[in-house]
Amino acid sequence: PLITGLIITGIIAGSSVLNFISPNALDRLNFLNEIALSIIAFSAGSELYLNELRSRVKSIKWMTISQLFITFIISSVVIYFAATSIPFMAEMPSSHKIAVAVLFGTIFVARSPSSAIAVINEMRANGPFTKTVMGVTVVKDVLVIILFAICFAIAKALINDESTGVLFFVLLIIELITSFALGYLLGKILQIPFLTKFDTQLKGIAVILIGYSVYLFTGFIKIKSLELFNHEFILEPLLICIIGSFVLTNYSKHRIEFSQTLKEISPIIYIVFFTLTGASLSVQTLISVFGIAVALFLLRLVIMFFGGVVGVYAANDNKKFALIAWMPYLTQAGVALGLATIISKEFPTWGHEFETIVIAIIVLNQLIGPPLFKWSLNIVKESHLRAKNKTQTVKRDAVIFGLENQSLALANQLKKNNWKAQIINTDKESENDNHEIDITHISSINYTSLKKLGLENTEAIILMLSDEDNYKITELIYENIGIKDVIVRLNKRENFEKFHKLGALIIEPATAMVSLLDHFVRSPNAASLLLGMDDDQDSMDVAIRNKDIHGMRLRDLRLPADVLVLSVKRKGQVLVSHGYTRMRLGDIITLVGSPTSLEELKFKFNT
Structure with missing residues (x-):
């Protein structure tokens, strides 16, 4: 919807409606398109982080191969034979039709990682299913630019009636190898801004200038090679940028900062790019080709359906994915539009109509693609939205033993932090006037009573009874249930050791108060954070249950910029952690950061 809105805004501002942006202005502003294309390529390369693709390599490989080749080959063939139905292709010679069909096929492969x-x-x-989709999406965006570099060179040769013999393909291979080598060098150059202590805005400006310099350099090489050798040596700037971004993301320590910088500079770049693209469109042309765009949209949809089925069976994935495997790959955005813009500039006689058709297809994909993706996630039950009539009973669920003012205050505080809190009352005579807290009465403390409470799915149990009753409950839990977090409010200091042997977390009120006051004197910021007095910062313990995280080094975790790791606990022992500490299933990481980022990480690490 955002991209569609920007394109429509551009159409209104362009020469077709209000003429705020004239065709001459568009020519003078072409450098903005080149900057935007470099940032789009950087963003696509930064999403391809190899460590996160390990668990689904087989599925990603086969789905990528099937989607890439089936979509490209079938769409190219169908468009070639349907060329007479596309006005600007109808009168073309066969070689030109092949060139245009191949370019359409290339763009049909493109996907949108951001969407x-x-x-x-x-x-x-x-x-x-989700991990496969994300892996295929980012891998395809890299491969489609490589495919485009090859097909674009072949299309230019066919349309310009140039020879496509052995020498042509030798030169093409040399150009591609050179582009890869320059991409690797660019990956090293991109690290330079992040070695400095400049603020994020200056680093963002540096990234923009480096991206634009790639276009200036490739343009210079193209002109000079024509002057010196009477042949254009074509280096593909998009390919250089995406390889450079890939190198930085996977082989440097600046991955997170680079990704954060791209997120900050991308919105303004995309606003300019998509608005200018809309301004370049003709409303009359858009109306005339819209029927063709709908037909090609449906063609792409059907082809992707077959590609998805083949990919699922080739990877030997769950067959229930077969009929919906195509749905996540429908949406297109920046890369597809960028490729269409390049084609429009290179072939002015028919490129404008080509670009208009592609933009219309992208708009349809943007409108229909996301709802289909959401539907597929619901079908495979990998969506984790909050249920309407269910609370999170397994996680963020606390049971408090003992009905008193402190237990009621604790229950209310937990509820404010989205925990489900229940108080267990063991005193018949205590009255219950609180209708907001779930209070349950048990007549005696024994295994039968605890079993009826269903404590197996409870994350934390807080004991606020006498030491004798607290110990009885702790022992029953230790021997029969095994809840990891049993928190005991201690009444007598001499009972500390026996609770400690059962693995309970012990709070002795008098000592806790002295310790808290001490921390407020020596570390007021840390104490404020502990008590939740800072609305923008919080701390959280997160257990590693995601198999993809197992074995990864701490430095390789993709943590938000506002989150820090305070400690790592493994099998009850706190590790002296550093960047090379490898995560293991069951590790408990203590994090500090914004509440929103902490919730995202809890979901990522726990799933």
């Missing part, structure tokens, strides 16, 4: 990430975050999706 996929937005849907996944909105649906809080996680699981094998």
Whole structure:
């Protein structure tokens, strides 16, 4: 919807409606398109983080191969034979039709990682299907630019009636190898701004200038090679940028800062790019080709359906994915539009109509793709949105033994932090006038009573009774249930050791008060954080249950910029953690950061 809105805004501001942006202005502002294309390529490369693709390599490989080749080959063939129905292709010779069909096929392969990430975050999706989708999406965006570099060179040769013999393909291979080598060098150059202590805005400006310099350099090489050798040596700037971003993301320690910088500079870049793209469109042309765009949209949809089925069976994935495997890959955005813009500039006689058709297809994909993706996530049950009639009974569920003012205050505080709190009352005579807290009465403390409470699914149990009753409950839990977090309010200091042997977390009120006051004197900021007095910061313990995290080094975790790791606890022992500490299933990481980021990480690590 955002991209569609920007394109429509551009159409209104362009020469077709209000003429705020004239065709001459568009020519003078072409450098903004080149900057935007470099940032789009950087963003696509930064999403391809190899460590996060390990668990689904087989599925990602086969789905990528099937989607790439089936979509490209079938769409190219169908468009070639349907060329007479497309006005600007109808009178073309066969060689030109092949060139245009191949370019259409290349763009049909492109996908939108940003749209996929937005849907996944909105649906809080996680699981094998989601991981495959994300892996295929980012891998395809890299491969489609490589495919485009090859097809674009071949298309230019066919349309310009140039020879496509052995020498042509030798030169093409040399150009591609050179582009890869320059991409690797660019990956090293991109690290330079992040070695400095400049603020984020200056680093963002540096990234923009480096991206634009790639276009200036490749343009210079193209002109000079024509002057010196009477042949254009074509280096693909998009390919160089995406390889450079990939190198930085996977082989440097600046991955997180680079990604954060791109997130901050991308919105303004995209606003300019998509608005200018809309301004370049003709309303009359858009109306005339809209029927063709709908037909090609449906063609792409059907082809992707077959590609999805083949991919699922080739990877031997769960067959229930077969009929919906195509749905997540429908949406297109920046990369597809960027490629269409390049084609429009290179082939002015028919490129404008080509670009208009592609933009119309992208708009349709933007409108229909995300709802289909959401639907597929619901079908495979990998969406984790809050249920309407269910609370989170397994996680964030606390049971408090003892009815008194402190237990009521604790229950209310937990509820404010989205925990489900229940108080267990063991005193018949105590009255219950509180209708907001779930209060349950038990007549005696024994295993039968505890079993009826269903404590197996409870995350934390807080004991606020006498030491004798607290110990009885702790022992029953230790021997029969095994809840990891049993928190005991101690009444007598001499009972500390026997609770400690059962693994309970012990709070002795008098000592706790002295310790808290001491911390407020020596570390007021840390004490404020502990008590939740800072609305923008909080701390959280998160257990590692995601198999993809197992074995990863702490430095390789993709943590938000506002989150820090305070400690790592493994099998009851606190580790002296550093960047090379490898995560293990069951590790408990203590994090500090904004509440929103902490919730995202809890979901990522726990799933």
